[in-house]
Amino acid sequence: MIKIKELNKHYGNNEVLKEINMEFLRGKIYGVVGENGAGKTTLFRCIAGLENYKGEIISQISPLKNHLGLLLTDPFFFSKITGKEYIRLLCNARNKKNINIDQKNIFDLPLNQYASTYSTGMKKKLAITAILLQENECFILDEPFNGVDIQSNIILTEIILKLKALNKTVLVSSHIFSTLSDTCDEIHLLRKGEQIKSVQKEDFKLLEQEMKDFTIGNRIEKLELK
Amino acid sequence: MKDYFELQYVLTNRKIKEAGLTPLLGSILGLTAFVLLSEYFFHKIEFAKYLVILVCLSFQFRLSEKDRTDFLLSTYGDKLKNKIRVLENLIISTPFVFIIVYKSLFPEAIILLFCSIIIALFSFRTSLNFTIPTPFSKNPFEFTTGFRKTFLILPLAYALSVIAINVDNFNLGIFSILLMFLITLSYYSKPEEEFYVWVNVDTPKSFLMKKMMIATKNSTLLTIPISLGLLICYPAEYNLILLFFFIGILFLWAMVLAKYSAYPSEISLPEGIIIAFALSFPPLILLVIPYFYPKSIKNLRLILND
16 A cells, blocks of 8 residues: 655745645556646656655555556667667566566567667557566556557556556556546546545546546637638 | 857857866866876877777767768758868867877878868768677676677777787787776766666665676676786786786776766766776775765665665
């Protein structure tokens, strides 16, 4: 279990997270939604321990970072490292040795090519494969569906559900609401660093409608399309 | 064209400011360091003139990178692009030519100027499409990526050792060991993204130990053909060969520690000066290592949440 209590984060005078209170249980999938700049990535970075913050983040597993699979929105790859070496690097970092990487290449990636030559989607699939092979207890997936083809998105959805079945904690952010409504047990809505609401599965439809109304407003009319 | 060079001037000044210096002071210090280092090489190494030319050409090769020249071509057109590139290479070669002329090596200076102009007219793809095999695949990433980036320079160190043995020049052989270590030092010159440190389960101490062990193991693998060759051909000089080998290892450790003592920032002037001092007087390395170690531990503690 991960518990966030009164989390605040500032960058200089800019307050990017305000009084965040959340709880993430084992065997559950949590979505975090919000516009660009709402604070999703900062929240994830705070949980991972990559940012300093005010407040408390308590985890049953300690230290959390050593059992956390972190997929960043835009994973960085060294210029001359192959896909296989990238996976090995991340597994070595967690002392997971002797993994049959070729057998576990479920996205059929060209693992002997330099990762920097991969497309956006392939890079994301490589990063996902690597954190899955680390055998983590908790996963933070920041926009895992972004740039990934439909076939792989189907696989990814099934992987997330499998992680839930394996009693892992999964946090996902996505700009495609359906990918969250298909997988999540609870969705947290962030707006300008504030936790606007937390919604259970049965109310996802209402949340989607509310987000649509808020986001669209009268913007389309303003265009005066003819 | 004037705009382009004005922009380059601004960018260079910005880099100097990022290193914590004023542009004027940075330029003076840079030029002084360049002159002193060149003098040092000419004083210590027999083949320093080739080294100076090689360093100059390697900078110019980088500027001829295909994507870069394609950008210049699409922005300025063919004629202006060539003018810019020639001028860039001439600016780069100026301090090198100055040193060579100062040493009365006039034919070499003409050859360097000629090569500078020729290189400017071509573009090269520095990143190859095929994957260069590496013996360091099991423990990514410094030697894995570094080996591939310096793939064309590594044979030079081996070639120098072969020449050293053939012409019976022991000093050149020692230089080839040091050159190999110099190349491996460059693998630790840039900080990696925070994520790649954060992801480790190690404590700061075990993290550093692991990094230093890998650096020792891999650099030994790279230098062993040279060291063995020299040991076979100059068995009486085994103590000198081993001494320089261990000095190389110590510098590699110092470099690893220097990198993490500045982390997550790049190694900047203070660390650079300390390393440069140690290079000019190697026994200093025994003080440099314990100086960098606690600083590295402190920085890593923040990221590894220890």
